[in-house]
Amino acid sequence: MSTYHIPVMLKECLEGLDIKPNGIYVDVTFGGGGHTRAILEKLDGGMLYAFDQDADAKANAEEFQQHRSFTFVESNFRFLKRQLRFHGVKQVDGILADLGVSSHQLDEGSRGFSTRFDGELDMRMDQGAAVTAKHVVNEYEQKDLIHILSAYGEVKNAKTLAAAIIRARGMKTIHRNEQLREIALTCAPRGREMKYLAQLFQAIRIEVNDEMGALHEFLEQTPEVLAPGGRLVVMSYHSLEDRPVKNFINAGNIRGKQEKDFYGNIIRPLESITRKPIIAGEEELERNNRARSAKLRVAERVQSK
CATH class of the missing domain: 3.40.50.150 (Vaccinia Virus protein VP39)
Known part of the structure; x- marks a missing residue:
């Protein structure tokens, strides 16, 4: 421990x-x-x-x-x-x-918190809770995604990232960390990719767990x-x-x-x-x-x- x-x-x-x-x-x-x-x-x-x-x-x-x-x-x-x-x-x-x-949570890929390890998009602290990261990413309206990315992740180009997520999920359900990472990296500022991913994952985690x-x-x-x-x-x-x-x-x-x-x-x-x-x-x-x-x-x- x-x-x-x-x-x-x-x-x-x-x-x-x-x-x-x-x-x-x-x-x-x-x-x-x-x-x-x-x-x-x-x-x-x-x-x-x-x-x-x-x-x-x-x-x-x-x-x-x-x-x-x-x-x-x-x-x-x-x-x-x-x-x-x-x-x-x-x-x-x-x-x-x-x-x-x-x-431990950040390094545990299976819980979906990690920006480094692949896993199912979950991010629930309480495993019995209804809302998961997968739900937020795939079901939230664009304006709501913009709000959480901006308010909880302080993502500067929240509109651009939200639009990229909406486009990607329209073609295929986003259900794993790696998929979300790939989408985000197309919008990340050069040289600040890891911080950008951390901001994105923080925003979704805060929303999932209120x-x-x-x-x-x-x-x-x-x-x-x-x-x-x-x-x-x-x-x-x-x-x-x-x-x-x-x-x-x-x-x-x-x-x-x-x-x-x-x-x-x-x-x-x-x-x-x-x-x-x-x-x-x-x-x-x-x-x-x-x-x-x-x-x-x-x-x-x-x-x-």
């Missing part, structure tokens, strides 16, 4: 959580369990609830099941509050979210779930994720629009601990290239007055 996913900025995440041995914590993106393992080592009488909807992650969780402080929750983190209530938990002392796709919707719902639940003084630690890997996290911490809402009380104080349930996002150091970057785009933000639930 050590090859499944190397946890990014592990030390910084643990420091951000400010773990109390008897506290209650949530790792809402369990994945390969790297962060979870480190949190459990610091608990003595506390509890950790680990969320993940991925079947591979559930298999990884089996080695932790004998740990009395560990509970695996097979769910998307958008159901954070509901699932914790089901387990009898109203408030917790810390929440960790590592929003990146695991290295990642932005899930992130927004998750963030909006955190103030109620966190106990006063509890910590929220979120690691994002692109601006689409980092922007709403930053906005929510600084303004108390996804839009980033500040609202003030009668006395001119900004109304927000969280207080930023990190004035600027934390980024990985040179040593970690040499060890783990995946950390290069990571931004870590830490906030604390405002103490009740």
Whole structure:
């Protein structure tokens, strides 16, 4: 499992959580369990609830099941509050979210996430979900393809790429990664082909899994779930994720629009601990290239007055 996913900025995440041995914590993106393992080592009488909807992650969780402080929750983190209530938990002392796709998923061709390995166009985190990448690529209208390519992949020539996909699927159903790659490469800027493919696959993956919707719902639940003084630690890997996290911490809402009380104080349930996002150091970057785009933000639930 050590090859499944190397946890990014592990030390910084643990420091951000400010773990109390008897506290209650949530790792809402369990994945390969790297962060979870480190949190459990610091608990003595506390509890950790680990969320993940991925079947591979559930298999990884089996080695932790004998740990009395560990509970695996097979769910998307958008159901954070509901699932914790089901387990009898109203408030917790810390929440960790590592929003990146695991290295294992990106390298696993059969799941359809990879730009390098061929496989069926799938990209579902939850294998029971109805919408697949194949459905998006073959069934979405051109205007909808343009929207997701532009909004979620920040593809500069989204109209050109969407038109190329529409033409190709009109001749033959696109059902494998390699087919989509070949179409995209005809539109890719010279010298930036790999980045272009990454943008395309990111856009479709975000749409398939409704990642932005899930992130927004998750963030909006955190103030109620966190106990006063509890910590929220979120690691994002692109601006689409980092922007709403930053906005929510600084303004108390996804839009980033500040609202003030009668006395001119900004109304927000969280207080930023990190004035600027934390980024990985040179040593970690040499060890783990995946950390290069990571931004870590830490906030604390405002103490009740």
